[in-house]
Amino acid sequence: MNCKEIHNKLNAYLESSLDDDQLRDFNMHLDACDTCKKVVSEMELTMQILDRPVKLEADPFMHTRIIAELENESETVKWKFKQVLQPVLLGMIILVGVYLGIGLGNRFYDEDVFSNQQDSEVNLIDLEIDTYANITSDIETFLLSEE
Amino acid sequence: MSEQELIDAIKRQDPHAYRSLIDQYQPLVLNTCYSFVQSEDDAKDLTQEVFIEVIRSIKKFRGESKISTWLYRMAVNRSLNHIKKYKRRSLFGEVEEINKGDFTASDSFNADKSIEDQERSKVLFDAINSLKKNQRIAFTLHKVEGVSYAEIAEIMNITTYSVESLIYRAKSNLQKKLLSYYQKNMQ
Numbered sequence: 001m002n003c004k005e006i007h008n009k010l011n012a013y014l015e016s017s018l019d020d021d022q023l024r025d026f027n028m029h030l031d032a033c034d035t036c037k038k039v040v041s042e043m044e045l046t047m048q049i050l051d052r053p054v055k056l057e058a059d060p061f062m063h064t065r066i067i068a069e070l071e072n073e074s075e076t077v078k079w080k081f082k083q084v085l086q087p088v089l090l091g092m093i094i095l096v097g098v099y100l101g102i103g104l105g106n107r108f109y110d111e112d113v114f115s116n117q118q119d120s121e122v123n124l125i126d127l128e129i130d131t132y133a134n135i136t137s138d139i140e141t142f143l144l145s146e147e
Numbered sequence: 148m149s150e151q152e153l154i155d156a157i158k159r160q161d162p163h164a165y166r167s168l169i170d171q172y173q174p175l176v177l178n179t180c181y182s183f184v185q186s187e188d189d190a191k192d193l194t195q196e197v198f199i200e201v202i203r204s205i206k207k208f209r210g211e212s213k214i215s216t217w218l219y220r221m222a223v224n225r226s227l228n229h230i231k232k233y234k235r236r237s238l239f240g241e242v243e244e245i246n247k248g249d250f251t252a253s254d255s256f257n258a259d260k261s262i263e264d265q266e267r268s269k270v271l272f273d274a275i276n277s278l279k280k281n282q283r284i285a286f287t288l289h290k291v292e293g294v295s296y297a298e299i300a301e302i303m304n305i306t307t308y309s310v311e312s313l314i315y316r317a318k319s320n321l322q323k324k325l326l327s328y329y330q331k332n333m334q
């Protein structure tokens with residue numbers, strides 16, 4: 001065998017699948033060729049690392065850390081609601097309130113001018129606005145009183 | 148506790164169930180991550196991330212596969228993403244996706260190894276990391292983690308035949324890469 005044949009047969013050699021004649025020729029070349037001998041030996045030693053994989057010991061504090069992290073996370077979510085969502089919601093409610101207030105004012109103004117024609121309509125709208133106002137103040141009370 | 152009971156308990160956010168899950172599957176997740184990233188500290192961090200993700204997304208788990216299959220998938224994905232984040236120049240040509248930092252004597256994997264063996268490990272895992280992604284996953288799960296072909300097929304969602312072929316190609320490419328590396332560096 002020459003160097004090239006050694007390289008071609010290397011996989012089979014590493015898998016121990018060369019027949020006796022081939023193995024004899026293979027070893028004969030290694031005895032005569034220092035370079036191939038070194039390369040084959042390195043290859044063997046490197047591939048052998050895979051035959052003894054290292055197993056890590058389980059970390060006994062893993063679950064403690066994970067559960068703490070999960071609890072920490074749900075605290076953060078609550079905190080976010082209180083610090084961010086609650087004021088945003090409140091702001092939106094105030095805007096709605098202002099908008100309704102303006103609407104209401106305009107309605108009363110309209111009513112003065114066209115009082116005769118719009119009686120029934122105004123009553124209906126008043127009812128709606130009352131309902132909104134109640135809901136709004138309910139939510140406001142709820143949000144403000146929470147803790 | 149059966150798998151389904153365990154999952155139901157986790158869905159109920161029972162901390163005892165979290166603990167059972169972690170105690171039972173930590174070796175699987177930890178060693179899978181380690182076999183890819185080759186650093187104990189990184190493997191531990193990734194393991195923690197995997198369990199947090201599993202518990203958070205447990206509602207998505209329909210029980211169509213085993214918990215272990217699901218955990219293997221997450222461990223592999225997290226590990227590969229982690230490696231991608233810490234690219235460095237590989238011994239094997241182009242910039243490769245490779246583990247963060249070099250192997251150090253502090254790694255338990257290398258603690259009882261000679262300098263030569265540490266160098267060989269580095270060469271070996273650089274070569275494995277330069278394989279095509281699917282070959283690398285199948286080969287690492289099988290060769291380093293000892294996972295069966297059938298289970299790898301499930302994890303990767305391919306046939307057992309494909310797994311065999313991926314591992315065969317991985318091994319032959321790995322040996323080619325190592326051979327040409329040692330030929331160049333042995334003169």
Ligand SMILES: [Zn+2]
Nearest residue numbers: 002003033036
């Ligand atoms: Zn030779």
